Amino acid sequence: MKHEAMIPRLKKVEGQIRGLIKMIEEEKYCIDILQQISASIGALKSISVEIMKNHINSCVKNAILNGSDEEKIEELTKTIYKFIK
């Protein structure tokens, strides 16, 4: 399964994290730092759901069409739970 479309978005998050380190080094205001972390978490969550969607559209779909989906759906929902709980 290919997720190349996520690479520019992850590179943006990488830049945000570097920006965060700089904000802390420059002793920026706590609340501004927290807002930047919140933005990075938001971006990672959005990327995750995109990857889940790709995964359902490929791996899970194929498993269902091959009649061997039980394990794949179990694995998927365990992963979803990790993000939701």
Added chain:
Amino acid sequence: MKHEAMIPRLKKVEGQIRGLIKMIEEEKYCIDILQQISASIGALKSISVEIMKNHINSCVKNAILNGSDEEKIEELTKTIYKFIK
């Protein structure tokens, strides 16, 4: 799709919410109230993932087997995002 197995778990949450109202009426300590709310949220999240799993195992699976899955997967991932974001 049937989710009857969720009913006892939802009744337990309903009882927790009633317990919460009583805790507030009796002016219990804030942190104890918050822990009870956290437990209720945790229970609701866990119920949600169970319902998602049932949904994938029935509605989404059927849609995939019928070749009409695009909309169903879109709808599912939008719902997952609502819980994750």
Added chain:
Amino acid sequence: MKHEAMIPRLKKVEGQIRGLIKMIEEEKYCIDILQQISASIGALKSISVEIMKNHINSCVKNAILNGSDEEKIEELTKTIYKFIK
């Protein structure tokens, strides 16, 4: 600390949970059930932050003014973490 203002909001959530049980009994569509759960979780989160705010404005504030805040702030941040993690 008093949180009576939260009681009508919790009663609304209690009603939502009862509505959820009915939706399952009537075999409503999974995604509609999930949206209702998501709304209940959202309401509980919003109530929680309100209670945290009251708690900071009373218990935590008093502890700080009395110079005995270390334990209270530790307890508060542990509780915040429970909701965020």
Added chain:
Amino acid sequence: MKHEAMIPRLKKVEGQIRGLIKMIEEEKYCIDILQQISASIGALKSISVEIMKNHINSCVKNAILNGSDEEKIEELTKTIYKFIK
């Protein structure tokens, strides 16, 4: 307010994000990628609560001791809500 102690932890997250990009380039399994993202989100959340704790222990505490805390507590709880909702 100083948060230097967060810098090594943020550098670790930065490394995790770079690792994620590599995992995608090497077409690793979706679920493994998602687990790595989940770990990064977890680390960022834990760092956030640490920064909130420092913020309460310094900025919020000082505002309370100076009797000018209303705005600070409002700002803090709005930020907490951003992470919890």
